[in-house]
Amino acid sequence: MLKIERILCPTDFSEFSEKAIDYALSLTRHYEAALVLEHVVEPLTSGYANYAMPDSVYQLYGELREHSETQLRELVKARGADLHVQVVVHVGTPIDSILSIAERQAVDFIVMGTHGRRGLDRLTMGSVTERVLRKAHCPVLAVRKPAHDFVAKEKDAEPVQLHKILLCTDFSDFAHRAADYAFSLAMEYNAEITLLHVLEEVPEASQIDAATAEAKRKLEQLVPADAFNWCKPQCVVRVGKAYQEVVQLALEAQTDLIIMGVRGRNVLDLALFGSTTHRVLQLGSCPVLAVRI
Numbered sequence: 001m002l003k004i005e006r007i008l009c010p011t012d013f014s015e016f017s018e019k020a021i022d023y024a025l026s027l028t029r030h031y032e033a034a035l036v037l038e039h040v041v042e043p044l045t046s047g048y049a050n051y052a053m054p055d056s057v058y059q060l061y062g063e064l065r066e067h068s069e070t071q072l073r074e075l076v077k078a079r080g081a082d083l084h085v086q087v088v089v090h091v092g093t094p095i096d097s098i099l100s101i102a103e104r105q106a107v108d109f110i111v112m113g114t115h116g117r118r119g120l121d122r123l124t125m126g127s128v129t130e131r132v133l134r135k136a137h138c139p140v141l142a143v144r145k146p147a148h149d150f151v152a153k154e155k156d157a158e159p160v161q162l163h164k165i166l167l168c169t170d171f172s173d174f175a176h177r178a179a180d181y182a183f184s185l186a187m188e189y190n191a192e193i194t195l196l197h198v199l200e201e202v203p204e205a206s207q208i209d210a211a212t213a214e215a216k217r218k219l220e221q222l223v224p225a226d227a228f229n230w231c232k233p234q235c236v237v238r239v240g241k242a243y244q245e246v247v248q249l250a251l252e253a254q255t256d257l258i259i260m261g262v263r264g265r266n267v268l269d270l271a272l273f274g275s276t277t278h279r280v281l282q283l284g285s286c287p288v289l290a291v292r293i
Contacts, residue, residue, distance in 0.1 A: 002184040004031040008107040010038045010098045010128075013071060016113030020143040023287065024111040025079055027141075030188060033108070035085045037076065038101060039068045040094045065089045094128045099135055111141045114281065130278070133262070139181060139291045142281055162189040166255040168196050168246050168276075171218055174261030178291040179222045182259045186231055191256070193227075194234045195219045196249055198242040212237045243279035251285050259289045 009024035011017035021037070028035040041064045072087045090097040102110060114129040133140045167182040169175035179195075186193040197215045202208050219235035227233055238245040250258055260277050281288050 002180055004033050004108045006034050006036065006105060006107050007031075007109045007111060008036045008038060008098070008102050008105070009111045010040065010094070010132075011072070011075070011113070012039065012094075014113065016144055018075065018113070020111050020113035020141075021075055022079070023141060023143050025076070027109070027111065028085075036088055036101065036105060036107065037072050037085055038088045038090065038098065039072060040097045041065060041068060041089060041091045042093065043091055065091065095131050095135075098128070098132055102136060102138065107138055109139055109141065110136055111143065114142045114144045130281075133277075133281075133290050137292065139289055141287055141289045143287045144281075162191050162256050164253055164255045164257075165191050165193045166196060166246070166250050166253065166258045167193060167222075168198075168242075168258065168260045168280075169219070169222065170197065170242075170261070172261060174292060176222070176261070178259050178261035178289075181289065181291050183224055183227055185257070185259075187227075190230065192234075193231055194236055194249070194253060194255075195222060196236045196238065196246065198245045199237060199239045200242055202239060208239060212239075242276045243283070246276065246280050247283045247285070255286050257287055257289060258284055259291065262290045262292045 004027070007024055007028050009021055011021060024035055024037075027033070068089045069087050072089070076085050076087075088101065090101070098110070101107070110132060112129045112132060114127065129140075129142055133142060162185065165182055165186050167179055169179065182193060185191065197219055199208070199211055199215060202211050215237040216235050219237070223233045223235075236249065238249070246258065246260075249255070258280060260280065262277050277288070277290055
């Protein structure tokens with residue numbers, strides 16, 4: 001059974017990151033985890049190498065940190081959070097600060113907001129969320145304003161309304177790790193789970209039936225033996241472009257959460273945009289949990 005004991009949620013106070021706080025708090029409540037809520041104050045820089053920052057600048061940093069801490073506490077208070085939340089404000093670059101605290105505090109899970117298409121549709125991979133997704137050693141839940149979400153708004157309702165999970169797999173080691181998280185979440189929330197594999201390369205039309213049957217067999221092998229006691233996993237195989245089929249099925253099924261395994265990225269990957277995970281982040285209708293090993 002997977003344990004999620006510490007969750008990190010960085011926020012820049014934007015609409016997207018505040019949405020991520022809702023998700024982080026909900027998951028924290030359900031897993032009885034500790035939450036680290038972080039804001040990063042980016043330092044002022046000078047174009048002159050030997051330029052000394054005046055004392056007023058350091059005073060400003062102190063004021064910004066104090067103000068940010070107050071904002072973070074107010075965000076938690078406004079949501080009625082009655083759990084352990086650690087508020088942290090750093091001065092530094094967001095990516096380095098986020099990854100550093102995640103490593104120091106042995107974080108099990110990172111929840112972040114993303115601007116969706118605008119924030120990710122770049123050849124240079126510029127967004128903070130994307131870079132954390134690529135470099136973090138723990139799973140990252142990327143949240144943008146979805147068509148629908150699994151955070152309950154009704155008073156006294158269960159904090160997480162997670163009904164449908166879509167696990168996308170290519171049968172790699174990364175995908176097997178993602179399956180562990182998918183079934184853990186499905187069991188915790190008694191959610192429906194669909195396992196999807198997309199056949200992108202089928203040599204001939206006459207081989208589609210055989211390839212589909214083999215893929216379904218592999219999907220069924222990913223299902224834990226006891227899972228049939230508490231859910232009815234569905235195994236789906238589609239033919240086409242992976243990210244397009246993932247996005248389409250998520251829309252059709254009104255999926256609440258997509259879970260995907262993420263491969264390591266090499267130097268060439270940094271210059272090219274088009275991985276399945278990033279396209280699903282761009283175009284998907286719900287949050288995406290990216291799992292690496």
